[in-house]
Structures are given as C-alpha cells and as structure tokens.
Amino acid sequence: MKKWLTSTALVCTLALPVSAQDYTPDPNAKQGGTIIVTYKDDVATLDPAIGYDWQNWSMIKSLYDGLLDYVPGTTTLRPGLAESYEISGDGTVFTFKLRAGVKFHNGREMTAEDVKYSLDRVTNPATVSPGAGFFASIKGYDEVTAGTATSLEGVTVIDPLTVQITLSRPDATFLHVMALNFASVVPNEAVEAAGADFGKMPVGTGAFKLAEWTLGQRLVFERNADYWREGLPYLDSVVFEVGQEPVVALLRLQNGEVDVPGDGIPPAKFAEVMADPAQAARVVVGGQLHTGYITLNTTLPPFDKLEVRKAVNMAINKDRIVQIINGRAVPATQPLPPSMPGYTEGYAGYAYDVEGAMALLAEAGLADGFETELYVMNTDPNPRIAQAIQQDLAAIGVKATIQSLAQANVIEAGGAGTAPMVWSGGMAWIADFPDPSNFYGPILGCSGAAAGGWNWSKFCDAALDAKAAEADAMADPAKATDRLALWSDVYTGVMEQAPWVPVFNEERYTMKSERMGGEDALYVDPVSIPVNYDYVYVK
Amino acid sequence: MAAYFLRRLAQAALILLGVSLITFVLLFVLPADPVRQIAGRSANAETVQNIREQLGLDQPFVVQYGRYLGALLQGDMGRSYLQKTAVADLILARLPATLLLMLGAILCELALGVAMGVVAAMFRGRAIDNGLMTLSFVTVSAPQFVVSLILLYVFAVKLGWFPIGGYGTFAHLVLPAITLGILGSGWYARMLRSSMIDVLRADFIRTARAKGLTQRRVVLRHALPNAILPIIAMIGIDIGVFMGGIVVVESVFGWPGIGQLAFQAIQRIDIPIIMGVTLVSAAAIVLGNLLADIVAPFIDPRIRLR
Numbered sequence: 063m064k065k066w067l068t069s070t071a072l073v074c075t076l077a078l079p080v081s082a083q084d085y086t087p088d089p090n091a092k093q094g095g096t097i098i099v100t101y102k103d104d105v106a107t108l109d110p111a112i113g114y115d116w117q118n119w120s121m122i123k124s125l126y127d128g129l130l131d132y133v134p135g136t137t138t139l140r141p142g143l144a145e146s147y148e149i150s151g152d153g154t155v156f157t158f159k160l161r162a163g164v165k166f167h168n169g170r171e172m173t174a175e176d177v178k179y180s181l182d183r184v185t186n187p188a189t190v191s192p193g194a195g196f197f198a199s200i201k202g203y204d205e206v207t208a209g210t211a212t213s214l215e216g217v218t219v220i221d222p223l224t225v226q227i228t229l230s231r232p233d234a235t236f237l238h239v240m241a242l243n244f245a246s247v248v249p250n251e252a253v254e255a256a257g258a259d260f261g262k263m264p265v266g267t268g269a270f271k272l273a274e275w276t277l278g279q280r281l282v283f284e285r286n287a288d289y290w291r292e293g294l295p296y297l298d299s300v301v302f303e304v305g306q307e308p309v310v311a312l313l314r315l316q317n318g319e320v321d322v323p324g325d326g327i328p329p330a331k332f333a334e335v336m337a338d339p340a341q342a343a344r345v346v347v348g349g350q351l352h353t354g355y356i357t358l359n360t361t362l363p364p365f366d367k368l369e370v371r372k373a374v375n376m377a378i379n380k381d382r383i384v385q386i387i388n389g390r391a392v393p394a395t396q397p398l399p400p401s402m403p404g405y406t407e408g409y410a411g412y413a414y415d416v417e418g419a420m421a422l423l424a425e426a427g428l429a430d431g432f433e434t435e436l437y438v439m440n441t442d443p444n445p446r447i448a449q450a451i452q453q454d455l456a457a458i459g460v461k462a463t464i465q466s467l468a469q470a471n472v473i474e475a476g477g478a479g480t481a482p483m484v485w486s487g488g489m490a491w492i493a494d495f496p497d498p499s500n501f502y503g504p505i506l507g508c509s510g511a512a513a514g515g516w517n518w519s520k521f522c523d524a525a526l527d528a529k530a531a532e533a534d535a536m537a538d539p540a541k542a543t544d545r546l547a548l549w550s551d552v553y554t555g556v557m558e559q560a561p562w563v564p565v566f567n568e569e570r571y572t573m574k575s576e577r578m579g580g581e582d583a584l585y586v587d588p589v590s591i592p593v594n595y596d597y598v599y600v601k
Numbered sequence: 602m603a604a605y606f607l608r609r610l611a612q613a614a615l616i617l618l619g620v621s622l623i624t625f626v627l628l629f630v631l632p633a634d635p636v637r638q639i640a641g642r643s644a645n646a647e648t649v650q651n652i653r654e655q656l657g658l659d660q661p662f663v664v665q666y667g668r669y670l671g672a673l674l675q676g677d678m679g680r681s682y683l684q685k686t687a688v689a690d691l692i693l694a695r696l697p698a699t700l701l702l703m704l705g706a707i708l709c710e711l712a713l714g715v716a717m718g719v720v721a722a723m724f725r726g727r728a729i730d731n732g733l734m735t736l737s738f739v740t741v742s743a744p745q746f747v748v749s750l751i752l753l754y755v756f757a758v759k760l761g762w763f764p765i766g767g768y769g770t771f772a773h774l775v776l777p778a779i780t781l782g783i784l785g786s787g788w789y790a791r792m793l794r795s796s797m798i799d800v801l802r803a804d805f806i807r808t809a810r811a812k813g814l815t816q817r818r819v820v821l822r823h824a825l826p827n828a829i830l831p832i833i834a835m836i837g838i839d840i841g842v843f844m845g846g847i848v849v850v851e852s853v854f855g856w857p858g859i860g861q862l863a864f865q866a867i868q869r870i871d872i873p874i875i876m877g878v879t880l881v882s883a884a885a886i887v888l889g890n891l892l893a894d895i896v897a898p899f900i901d902p903r904i905r906l907r
Contacts, residue, residue, distance in 0.1 A: 103865055106683045114641045187651045195645035207647055261685045277686070277694035278857035279768065303767075305855040310766045313758060317765075470633030470870050477637065494643055504643055514634070514649065516642050 085134045085597070087293065088580055095600030096299045097321040097578065099592070100311040104304050105281060107261030108272065110246035111184040111191040116492070117324065119243060120590040121302070124283065124295070126246035126266030129158050129177065130237055134594045135583025137351075137401070137496035139237055143172065143247055143267065153232040153537025156240075160223040164290045166249045167271040174225040178217045179250045181227075182206070185214060193244030196494075199233035232537035234545055238495035269295040269596040278305060283595070296580075296599035312573070316341070321575040324592050329443050332388045335573070348586025349401040350570045351493035353394055353501070356436075356451065356563040357476065357484045357518040365434075365482060369426035371560035374483075375412035376419040377458045378563050383450050387443050391566035397501050397553050399567040401588070404498030404549035411557060411564065419458045431459025437481040439488035440466040447565075448485050476518035484518045485565075491516075496588060498549035502530050506556055521561035526552055577601050609894075613887045620883040621673070621876065625666050628872050635870045639682050656682065669876065678880075679873035681866075688877040692859055696881075698768060699858030702851070703843050705778030706785070707836055713782065714789025715829065721790065722797030722828075723820060733790065741787035745846050749780040749853040766855035777854040781846050785839055789832055796828040803827075830900040837893030841886035 107113050110122045131142035141147075144158035164172045184191045185206045197203055201216025216228040229236060239245060252265035264272050269291070273284035283300040302324070306314070311323035312331055327335050327345070335341045358365040358374060365371055380393035395411030398404055423429060434455075438448040448464045455462045462483065467475070469488060475481040493500045504510040508527050510517030529552050536545040556562070572585040572592050580598040587594040636653045644652075653659045657668060672679060678688040721733040756776060757765040767773050800806065801824055809823045847860030855861075859878050866874035 104684065104862075107685045109685065112685060187655065190639075190652050190655045192639060192641045192644045192648060192652070194651070195643065195648045198645070207651070258680060258685060258687075277691060278698075278862065305768075305857050305861055306766060307853065307855060310855060313765050468633070468868070470631075470635075470638055473637050474633045477634075491642065500643075504645075509645065512646060514637065515646070 084140055088597075088599070090579065090601075091296050091597075091599045093293075093296055093599075094298050095296075095577075096301060097297060097575075097598075097600060098301045098303060098319070099322045099324050100306040100314070100320050101302060101304045101324040102307055102311075104278060105302065108264040109261035110243045110248065110264075110266070111180075111189050111193070112261060113243060114192045116591050120587075120592070120595065121281075121283070122243045122246065122264075123268070123590050124270045124300075124595045125264050125268040125272065126243070126248065127164075127268055128241055128243070128245040128247065129160075130241040132241060132496075132589050134590075134597045135581070135587050137403075137588050139241060142241070143177075149537070149539070153234075154229040156227045156229075156236065157220070158225050158227070160225065161290060162223055164267050165288045166252070166267055167265045167286060168249060168252055169288075170249060170251075172247060172249070172267055173222040174219040175222070176247050176249055177225045178213075178219050180247045181217050181245065182213045183248070183253065184244050186212060191244060193242060196239045196242060196244055199229045199231055199236060199239075201228045201230045203230070232535045234534050234537045234542075235495070235497045235499050236537070238497050242495060270300065273299065280304065291596075295596045297595065300595050315573065315575060318575065321578055322592055323573055326592070327571055327573050329387070332390070332571075336388075341573075344574055344576065346572045346574065346582045346585040348570050348572075348583070349399065349588075350568060350586070350591075351399050351402055351496060351588060352568045353397055353399050353486075353491055354391070354565045354568060355394070355397070355486050355491075356565060357481075357486065358561055358563070359479060359482050359518065359520055360559075360561050361479060361520045362482050364426065364428055364432050367426045368559060369422045370428065372412065373419040373422035373426070373458060374455070374460070375560050375563050376415045376422070377460070378451060378454050378565065379414050380565050381414075382454075383447055384566050386446055386450055387566075387568075390571060391568045394564035394567050396557055397506065397562060397564055398498055399493075402493065402496060402498055402501070404546045404553070406550045406554055409554060409557075412560070416457055423458060423460075429459075431461065433461045433463070434482045435465055436462045436483045436485060437465045437467065437472050437475050438485045439469045439472050441469075441488055444485060444487040447487055451485060473516075477514040477516065479513065479518075479520050481518065486518075498546065498553070499530065499534050502549075502552065506561070519561035521556075521559070523555070523559065526555050529555070609891055613884075613891070616887055617880060617883055618670075621670070621880055622666070624876055624879045625669065626662075628870075628875060629662050629665070631870065633870055635682055635872055638870050673880075678877045681874050682871045683869055684871070684874075688873045691862060691874065692877055692881055695857055695859045695862050698856060699847055699851070699860065701774065702777055702781060702847065702856055702858055703840065705774045706781035706843060706846075707839065709778045709782030710785035710789055710839070711832075711836075713786035714832070715793055715825075717786065717790035718793025718797060718828075719820065719825060721794040722801065723816075725794075725798060730794075734794070737787035737790040739787070740783045743783070745780055745784065745849045746853060748783060749777070749850055752776045752780055753853065766853075768855070768857050773854075773856075777850050777856050780854075781843060781850050784846065785842060789835075792832055792835070793828060796831055797824060800824045800828045834893050834897050834900055837889040837891070837896065840889030844882040844886060 101117055105118055106115060108118060108122055108125060110126050113122050127142045129142055129144035130139050133140045143161055143164060145161045146159045148157045160174055166172055183189050185194050185197050185203060187209060200214050202211060202214040205211035206214055218226045220226055246266060249265055253260050256263045262275060269286055269289050270283035271286050274282040281302040285295055285298050308325040308328040311320055314320040315323055358371045360366055384391050384393055396406055396409055436448055436451060438444050445466050452462045452464055473489060476484045491505055504516045506517060506521055508522035511520045511522045533545050533548040570586045574585060577600050578598060579601040584594045584597050636649055636658055640649045640652050657665060680687050717733045717737060721730045724730045757763045763772050763776050806824055809819050847858055848864050851858045851860035852864045863878040
C-alpha cells in the first residue's frame with residue numbers, strides 16, 4: 063500500500079524542494095512491454111497549444127511537460143520542469159527555478175528561453191490556441207492579444223535556469239494554469255521547422271516521444287530514454303489504434319488484443335460487463351470533475367421567475383436518471399462535483415418534491431403548467447435521459463418538447479440563448495483544472511452569458527460575479543481555506559437562484575486488460591484520461 | 602474523339618464547381634458554428650473572435666467561397682480545422698484503403714451477381730430462379746448498416762472466421778467488401794439474367810447447341826461473354842454508388858478510408874475536410890461515368906462517342 067503525501071505545503075512554502083511531495087513509485091513496476099489503446103476518432107493534433115479534447119489531452123501530457131504537474135492519480139500540484147518557485151508577497155510575481163539538464167526529444171537542453179517562447183507562442187493570436195484566455199492574468203497579455211506586441215511583457219528570463227512571470231492582477235489559479243497542457247514547454251527550432259504541422263511532429267521533454275503516426279490508423283509512442291524523471295516511463299511503447307468502434311474495442315479486449323479501450327465501456331454493454339465477475343474485476347471506478355445539469359434560460363419566460371426554476375429543480379427525480387445510466391453517476395445537489403475543492407458538504411439542494419413543485423408553480427401563477435422545449439444532444443443515453451426529464455416535468459403539468467440535435471446544433475442554440483432548457487449530457491462541464499473557479503466564469507458567470515458563450519442559462523448576477531472575482535484574487539496561499547469557503551458561498555448563492563438543475567456527477571469506468579499493472583488511481587487519473595501512460599506498466 | 606473529351610472535361614469541371622458551391626452553401630447555412638467546436642468550452646470571447654478571424658470565418662459568404670476556390674485552383678484544399686493537417690494529406694493517406702475496398706467490392710459484386718444471374722437465367726421461371734430474384738431484391742434493398750452489423754456479428758463475433766474490423770490483411774477486407782458489393786450484386790444478377798435470356802435465344806447459341814456442345818460450355822463460353830458486356834460497362838457507374846456506401850461501411854468496420862474521415866468530419870463540422878472529401882467523391886463519380894462511356898463503344902460497336 064502506497065501512501066499519498068498530500069501535504070498542502072506546496073502552495074504555502076517558498077522554494078520548495080521536489081522531494082517534499084511526490085509519487086511513491088510502485089515497487090512491483092517493471093520496465094518494458096507495449097500496450098494497445100483504441101479510439102474511435104482520429105487524434106486531432108499533438109500541438110500542446112492547440113490540442114483541447116479529452117482524447118489528446120493525456121497523450122500531450124506524456125509527450126510534453128510544463129513547469130508544474132500533478133501527482134499521478136490525484137489533483138495535487140507538484141513541480142514539473144520547475145524544481146522550485148517563489149511567489150512574491152502580493153501574489154503577482156512568480157519566480158520559477160528550472161531543473162538543469164532536461165533534454166527535448168531532439169537532444170537540446172531546455173532553458174528559460176524556451177519557457178518564455180512557449181508562453182509567447184500560446185498567447186499569440188496567430189497560434190489560434192483555444193487556451194490563450196487562461197493566460198489573461200499575465201502582464202502584457204492584452205497587448206499580445208491585440209497584436210501590438212509579440213512577446214509577453216510579464217515573462218522575463220533572469221538566467222538560463224530562472225524565469226520570472228509577473229501578473230497584472232493576483233490570480234489564485236495561476237499555478238494550475240501553469241500545469242495545463244497549454245503551458246507545455248516546446249523548443250522554438252522544432253516548432254519553426256515543422257510550421258503548421260507541429261501537431262503532427264511533436265517535440266517536447268515528456269516521458270514518451272512520437273515514433274510513428276500513420277494517418278487514420280495508428281500512432282506509436284516510444285519511451286524517451288533521456289526522460290528526466292528517473293526510471294520512467296515503464297512502458298517501452300504505447301500503440302494507439304484509431305477508427306475502432308467502442309463495441310469492437312471491447313470485443314477485442316475480451317479476445318486479449320487490446321489493453322485499454324480509450325472510449326470506455328459502451329453504454330449498451332455496460333450491464334453485461336459488470337455482471338461478469340471476471341470482467342468487472344478489470345474495471346476501475348473513480349470520480350471525475352464532472353457535473354451533468356439542465357440549464358434554465360433565465361431570460362426567457364417563464365424561467366425568468368425564480369419560483370418556476372425552483373419548481374423544476376424539485377420536479378426532477380435524479381435517482382431515476384442515475385438508474386437510466388446504469389448507476390454510473392451520483393445524484394448532484396450543486397454545480398461543483400464532490401471531488402472538487404470548495405464543494406459544500408452537507409448541502410441538500412432541492413429535494414425531489416412533486417407537490418412542493420406544483421405549489422411553487424401555482425405561486426408563480428402557472429398552476430396549469432406551461433409549454434417549453436428541452437434541447438438535448440442526440441447520442442445515447444442523452445435522449446433517454448431527456449425523456450425521463452420530460453416525464454418528471456409532465457408530472458407537475460409542464461409540457462416539454464424534446465429537441466434532439468447534433469452536438470454542434472445544441473451548443474449553438476444554447477449559446478444563442480434560444481433554448482429554454484438544455485440537458486448538458488455529452489457537452490457537460492469537465493474541469494480543465496481542479497479548482498472551483500473553473501466551474502464558474504464560462505458557465506455561470508456574466509462573461510459566459512454573452513451570445514455564443516457556454517452559460518446557457520444566461521444567468522448573470524453581478525454580486526456573485528464580484529464575489530468570484532474576489533475569491534480568484536486571493537492568491538495568498540495562507541488564505542486558501544478562506545478562498546474555498548468564499549467559493550462555496552458563490553455556488554450556494556447560485557443555487558438559491560436556481561439557474562441550473564444539477565442532475566448528477568458522472569463516475570469514470572476504465573477497463574483494462576489482465577496484464578496491466580499499477581495501482582487503480584492511475585486508471586482513473588483526474589487529469590490523464592483514460593490512464594496515466596507514464597506510470598502504468600505491464601505485469 | 603478529342604472534341605468529345607474536351608467537352609466532357611468541361612462538363613466535369615462545371616459539375617465539380619456546382620458541387621463545391623452547393624456543399625459550401627449548405628455548410629454555411631448550417632445552424633452550428635465551427636468556431637465553437639474548435640474553441641472549446643473555456644475559450645473567452647477574444648479567443649473565439651481570434652479563431653474566427655484567423656480562419657476567415659468572419660468574412661461574408663462570397664469572400665469565403667472565393668478564397669476557397671482560389672486556393673483550390675492552386676491545388677490547396679486547405680487545412681483541417683481540428684487536426685490542423687493539410688486536407689490533401691489526410692485524403693491521400695486514406696485513399697489507398699478506400700480504393701482497395703472498392704476493388705474488393707467490385708470483385709465481390711461481379712462474382713455474386715454473375716453467379717446468381719447465370720443460374721437464374723438457366724433455370725428461368727423455376728423455383729430456383731424465383732428464389733434468386735427474391736434474394737437479389739433483398740440485397741438491393743437491405744440498408745448497408747444492417748448488412749454490415751449482421752455480417753460482423755455472425756462471421757466475426759460468433760464464428761470468428763474474420764477479424765472484428767480493422768485493416769491490414771486480406772481477411773480484414775472480406776466482410777466490408779461483401780457488405781459494399783452485395784448491393785450491386787443484386788442489380789447485376791437481375792441485369793445479367795435478362796441479358797443472358799436474350800443471348801440464350803440468339804441464333805449463334807442454337808448453332809452451338811446444334812454442334813453438340815455441352816450445356817456448360819454453351820453457357821460459360823458462348824453466352825456469358827456476350828451477356829456480360831453491358832455489365833462491365835456499368836462498373837464505372839458503381840463508383841458513385843460505392844461513394845455513398847463507404848461512409849457507413851468504413852465506419853462500422855473501422856476501415857481507414859475517406860468515408861470514415863468524412864463521417865468524423867461531419868460530426869465535428871470540420872468544413873475543409875467535408876469539402877475535400879465531397880469534391881474527391883464527386884470527381885470519382887464523374888471519372889467513373891466518363892470511364893463507363895469510353896468503355897461502352899469498345900464493348901458494343903453500335904455505340905459511338907459524339
């Protein structure tokens with residue numbers, strides 16, 4: 063049994079040595095072997111400034127490193143390419159001391175210049191990075207975005223192994239931002255040489271390097287023998303086979319031809335797999351930073367009335383919806399998932415109460431109910447969940463028509479503000495990083511309520527926004543607990559106004575072959591989906 | 602002949618232009634925003650706007666279409682929105698698999714269609730003829746995704762004769778080729794049956810019989826080569842039919858061809874890929890038809906190209 067060193071010392075201590083808290087390697091782990099991982103869809107790109115789907119996220123994690131990283135299987139930050147850092151008293155100046163002797167896959171040593179180059183690149187509009195906005199707190203971001211500067215004023219190279227980042231405002235989430243894939247360090251010369259094809263010819267400092275990419279068929283990652291974390295990775299190579307339907311992948315896994323089906327267990331086969339003890343034993347279950355919810359458009363009548371929104375919250379039978387997805391989730395009471403810091407323990411939310419809901423509707427002058435539309439993505443199990451919601455609403459006299467559309471069309475209707483209700487399944491929020499702020503701005507804050515934004519409730523409460531901004535400015539590590547308490551207030555404040563019906567928090571189910579080794583936490587790693595390739599091994 | 606080719610080429614160019622325009626219009630009016638798909642959830646308004654500008658999606662339709670055509674004329678099909686790879690590379694990498702699958706499907710439909718057609722013609726009006734014609738009706742009407750799933754379940758999952766999807770060996774090719782070819786085989790069976798019946802009535806067949814040749818020799822050596830000609834001419838047209846089928850068949854069998862590429866691109870509204878695959882398919886159909894027309898006079902001298 064390994065122990066997690068989950069001290070929060072990291073954020074509190076200045077110039078922290080790396081050994082203070084890290085992962086204790088598995089004593090049984092051994093070097094060698096090749097595993098096969100399957101996916102249905104092509105891998106989009108391996109450029110860390112651009113890749114932003116759950117499929118390439120973990121691949122990019124294994125090819126590149128950032129200044130910070132997470133302890134495998136946890137949401138605890140640990141030093142990556144930076145071996146230590148200092149934060150100024152006001153929380154706006156971060157000085158990172160880089161690890162010496164780290165080599166890119168092309169053999170060159172990584173320096174502070176590369177860190178600066180990589181941050182300039184990701185924020186440069188020409189790079190077209192979807193993650194550029196995460197770096198908005200770095201001084202000079204606005205100039206780079208506007209095109210009046212090509213280099214971030216706030217990022218300075220002190221010496222080849224020291225880089226200093228100055229923020230224009232205190233940002234409590236900044237260390238998490240530096241652990242995002244978008245902050246990965248890339249070598250200038252390789253990026254320039256590859257041009258627009260860098261995403262197909264990735265060069266980083268990560269545990270694996272790309273050995274082969276046959277478009278539409280397979281990718282092969284090969285062990286980086288010069289990797290700076292000693293003894294890692296364990297696997298000689300990882301083969302990703304694409305174009306494989308999840309059902310086919312499962313059959314091949316049962317035949318011993320596949321080690322990890324990347325798309326998971328197909329919903330239609332879930333009950334069958336879990337009913338077979340031999341197969342169920344190879345399924346690892348873990349939480350994830352996910353919430354599935356129904357948005358109620360606060361700008362469209364009758365959802366502009368608080369009573370109506372509360373009534374809908376009370377009308378939904380969440381337990382039954384969880385049953386529809388074979389119990390692969392836990393009912394939710396609030397926007398944050400239980401494993402997220404800032405989650406309000408013991409908060410009951412709106413209990414299932416049909417009579418109470420009808421009383422509230424009557425109070426709003428809608429005793430006879432009303433007609434509305436529920437938008438939903440058209441892939442299983444979402445239409446079935448929408449039907450359950452429809453029945454629950456019918457029980458309080460609300461007649462909802464289901465609009466079952468392709469993902470892009472639902473996103474469009476939600477963003478445009480024309481959808482009265484949206485079930486988030488298939489598009490639900492999964493956190494970019496384990497911090498409560500990540501569940502607010504884009505999906506519940508005023509900034510996300512603009513046309514095209516992901517705040518499909520169009521909910522905008524200035525007082526809550528101010529509170530959220532205050533929490534994000536609390537960069538002093540000593541105030542971390544106060545900050546989480548403030549976030550807890552923000553989310554309970556949101557629930558008082560009921561712009562959402564939080565329905566459930568999905569659990570993750572990763573299936574693996576018999577020969578896969580490494581503890582369970584690596585197979586439900588919160589940041590590396592489906593598995594943490596750097597630490598798993600073949601028995 | 603030269604004038605004929607020039608005219609056909611000009612026609613082909615016009616058809617492709619029309620296809621590109623219609624597809625572009627359809628994608629333009631689609632109630633979905635590709636920029637949202639690229640930007641993801643966390644992108645702020647500036648990032649979204651930047652992506653829109655960088656891809657030129659903030660421009661009016663005429664400008665966007667003009668730019669696309671301009672680049673296309675220089676041989677540039679653009680880059681995938683999400684994969685960032687040149688569309689030409691993506692299609693070229695997958696084209697061999699699609700061509701191989703089509704070749705397999707042509708062989709399969711010829712083999713099945715000819716066998717069914719010959720037997721049906723020989724036993725005209727008998728139970729076996731009726732049975733085969735009913736079967737051909739079924740194969741023509743069966744939706745390809747149903748056929749593919751049945752074949753996959755029976756022969757790959759239950760019997761284990763073939764691999765469950767994938768690419769690389771002859772065994773991988775069999776089931777998708779049958780799925781794709783079985784539809785055409787029904788048509789061929791019906792066409793060959795009627796053409797065989799005509800030929801079997803011809804004088805030279807009576808002569809051959811009178812010479813005392815065996816039934817087998819009469820049918821296979823004398824009747825079939827004559828009856829099969831119109832069918833050979835049709836293969837070019839089949840390419841168009843296949844282009845529709847590969848999207849389904851390649852997706853089900855995990856066959857790494859352009860149909861699978863198109864399927865993924867449609868789900869992600871990756872417009873450059875959708876445009877590219879559509880144009881390549883349209884070009885293939887035009888080429889197939891042209892081929893069929895060119896072959897026709899060689900097969901039947903009564904046909905002249907004008």
